[in-house]
Amino acid sequence: MKKVLLGVAAVFACTFAVSGLTSCGSDLGSDWKVAMITDYGDITDESFNQATYEGAKSWCDDNNVEFTYYKPTDNTDAERIKSIELAADNGYNLIIMPGYAFAPAIDATAEDYPDVKFVALDVSKGDLLAAHYGAEYNYNPDDPLWAGYVLPSNLYCAVYQEELAGYMAGYAAVKEGYTKLGFLGGMAVPAVIRYGYGFVQGCDDAANGAAIEIKYVYGNQFFGDNDITTYVSNWYATGTEVIFACGGGIYTSAGEAAENNGGKKVIGVDVDQKATIDGEYGEGTCITSAMKGLSATVKAKLTEIITEETFVSKIETLGLVSGTDPEENYVQLPTDTWSMTNFTVANYEALVEDLFDGTITVSASIADAPEVATTTSVTYFGNIK
Numbered sequence: 001m002k003k004v005l006l007g008v009a010a011v012f013a014c015t016f017a018v019s020g021l022t023s024c025g026s027d028l029g030s031d032w033k034v035a036m037i038t039d040y041g042d043i044t045d046e047s048f049n050q051a052t053y054e055g056a057k058s059w060c061d062d063n064n065v066e067f068t069y070y071k072p073t074d075n076t077d078a079e080r081i082k083s084i085e086l087a088a089d090n091g092y093n094l095i096i097m098p099g100y101a102f103a104p105a106i107d108a109t110a111e112d113y114p115d116v117k118f119v120a121l122d123v124s125k126g127d128l129l130a131a132h133y134g135a136e137y138n139y140n141p142d143d144p145l146w147a148g149y150v151l152p153s154n155l156y157c158a159v160y161q162e163e164l165a166g167y168m169a170g171y172a173a174v175k176e177g178y179t180k181l182g183f184l185g186g187m188a189v190p191a192v193i194r195y196g197y198g199f200v201q202g203c204d205d206a207a208n209g210a211a212i213e214i215k216y217v218y219g220n221q222f223f224g225d226n227d228i229t230t231y232v233s234n235w236y237a238t239g240t241e242v243i244f245a246c247g248g249g250i251y252t253s254a255g256e257a258a259e260n261n262g263g264k265k266v267i268g269v270d271v272d273q274k275a276t277i278d279g280e281y282g283e284g285t286c287i288t289s290a291m292k293g294l295s296a297t298v299k300a301k302l303t304e305i306i307t308e309e310t311f312v313s314k315i316e317t318l319g320l321v322s323g324t325d326p327e328e329n330y331v332q333l334p335t336d337t338w339s340m341t342n343f344t345v346a347n348y349e350a351l352v353e354d355l356f357d358g359t360i361t362v363s364a365s366i367a368d369a370p371e372v373a374t375t376t377s378v379t380y381f382g383n384i385k
Contacts, residue, residue: 031093032065032066032093032094032305032306033065033066033067033090033091033092033093033094034056034060034065034066034067034068034092034094034095034096034302035067035068035069035070035087035090035092035094035095035096036052036053036056036067036068036069036070036095036096036097036098037069037070037071037072037080037083037084037087037095037096037097037102037105038053038069038070038071038072038098039097039098039099039101039102040075040099040101040222040248041222041248041249042071043069043071045248045249046249046251046271046273046276047248047249047269047270047271047273048098048099048121048122048248048270048294049098050271051098051270051271051292051294051295052096052098052121052294052295052298053069054295055294055295055296055297055298055299056069056096056298056302058295058299059298059299059302059303060302063302063306063307065302065306068087068092070083070086070087071083075101077101077104077105077108080097080101080102080104080105081104081105081108081109084097084105084106084109084113085109088109088113088116092116093115093116093117094116094117094119094302094305094306095116095117095118095119096119096120096121096298097118097119097120097121097123098120098121098122098294099121099122099123100122100123100124100127100189100190100191102120102123103120103123103127103128103130103131104131106118106120106123106128106131106152106155107128107131107132110152110154110155111152113154114153114154115154116154117154117156117305117311118152118154118155118156119156119158119298119301119305120155120156120157120158121157121158121294121297121298122158122159122160122191122292123157123159124157124159124190124315125146125149125151125157125315126139126141126190127190128149128151128157129143129145129146129149132149133145139190151313151314151315152313153313154311154313155313156301156311156312156313156314156316157314157315157316158297158301158315158316158318159191159315159316159317159318160191160292160293160317160318160319160330160331161194161317161318161319161320161330161331161364162191162192162194162195162198162290162292162331163194163195163197163198163201163362163363163364164198164319164320164331164355164362165195165198165290165291165292165331165332165333166194166195166196166197166198166199166201166202166244166246166290167198167199167201167202167205167355167362168202168290168331168332168333168348168351168352168355169199169202169244169267169288169289169290169333170198170199170200170201170202170203170204170206170244171202171203171205171206171351172202172206172288172333172338172340172343172347172348172351173202173203173206173242173244173267173287173288173343174202174203174206174207174212175206175342175343175347176287176340176341176342176343177342178241178242178265179207179210179211179212179213179241180212180213180239180240180241181203181212181213181214181215181240181241181242181243181244182214182215182216182217182232182235182240182242182243182244183196183199183200183214183215183216183217183243183244183246184217184218184219184228184232184243184244184245184246184247184250184253184254185216185217185218185219185246185247185250186218186219186220186221186222186246186247186248186250187218187219187220187221187222187247188218188220188383190366192218192246192247193366194364194366195244195246195269195290196216196244196246197363197365197366197369197370198362198364199244199246199290200214200216200369200370200372200378201362201363201370201372202362203376204370204372204373204376205360207373207375207376209373209375210375211375211376211377212375212376212377213239213377213379214376214377214378214379215235215240215379215381216378216379216380216381217231217380217381217382217383217384218247218382218383218384219247219250219253219383219384219385220383220384220385221247221250221385222247222248222249222250223248223249223250223252224249224250224251224252224253224254224255224256225253227384227385228250228253228384228385229252229253229256229257229260230257231253231384232253232254232257233256233257233260233261235257236257236258236260236261236264237261240264241264241265242264242265242266242267242287243257243258243264243265243266243267244266244267244269244290245266245267245268245269246269246290247269248270251266251268251269251273251276251277252280254266255277255280255281255285256281258281258282258285259281259282259285263282263284263285264285265284265285265286265287266281266285266286266287267286267287267288267289267290268286268288268289268290269289269290269291270289270290270291270292270294271289271291271292271294272289272291272334272337273286273289274286274288274289274334274337274338274339275337284339286339287338287339287340288333288334288337288338288339288340289333289334290331290333291331291332291333291334292330292331293318293329293330293331293332296330297318297330318330318331319331320352320355320356322356323352323353323355323356323357324349324353326348326349326352329352332352333348335348
């Protein structure tokens with residue numbers, strides 16, 4: 001992802017400890033203090049938290065704006081709420097939150113802090129409605145509650161077209177020559193399902209009538225363990241060549257299984273995971289990653305809110321913004337690091353152009369599994385745990 005260009009450069013940088021974290025003194029942002037709250041993992045998770053943290057810290061360092069982050073003591077709504085309240089009470093007036101799990105905390109705090117701007121990544125209207133109405137809402141856009149919900153005036157949410165990133169990864173893998181593929185999702189939440197269903201559509205379209213096999217399962221958690229490693233090891237042992245590991249730290253199970261089965265392959269997610277996966281499980285293990293522009297989103301919103309002094313409360317869907325320059329897009333594959341050879345950068349650029357201009361369409365529906373050609377076999381196994 002190309003770096004967002006900034007109009008103001010840092011004159012100097014400084015650091016000091018805040019609860020063991022780093023911040024930078026304020027110049028451009030004399031009226032702004034930026035805080036990030038971590039989701040399930042921490043800032044070294046090689047996924048949502050790390051990409052968000054690195055984008056926010058880099059922007060704040062470059063622009064001499066005070067920045068810190070808070071890590072909830074455990075994975076509960078109550079602790080996320082406490083972290084938001086602590087940040088706001090400490091004077092942080094722009095709070096960044098990565099992940100759908102923040103919806104209940106946002107619902108509980110946003111209106112209590114009208115002078116604080118909330119920037120949420122991957123928090124959808126459905127997530128907010130479910131948090132606000134509880135069991136009364138069931139993620140159905142036809143529900144009357146959908147039309148009646150009013151977004152807090154200090155909240156911006158970015159959601160992504162994961163189905164496009166998943167499609168690109170599946171299409172590329174089949175064009176590379178893989179015919180036996182797997183999808184290992186984390187939890188079956190909308191974003192993960194869109195990744196998975198997009199992956200199936202991409203595999204199917206790339207096959208163009210040739211026979212391919214796809215195995216599809218959710219781990220029901222966002223981290224790997226021995227049970228999940230054993231499960232996908234059986235996939236590799238019985239012919240699966242590459243697995244799309246889609247769900248934070250669940251890539252560890254796919255990576256371990258790939259290494260234990262003679263160097264099979266893995267596709268990463270959310271950020272470019274090649275360095276991490278190859279470093280842990282062997283060079284060439286990660287063939288590509290289906291990425292979201294988390295860091296770019298953060299930098300763009302900080303520029304807009306702080307530099308340009310503009311804030312619009314909305315839920316914005318981010319996907320393709322260019323058909324000619326894939327690196328400008330908020331969903332993409334990392335051409336600089338992939339290990340594919342049959343599927344070329346030129347092939348990828350042509351695919352992106354077709355997706356951008358509508359020559360190829362990808363369904364974002366999560367209501368039903370996508371239809372596939374009769375020569376494509378997809379087996380859905382539900383949850384491992």
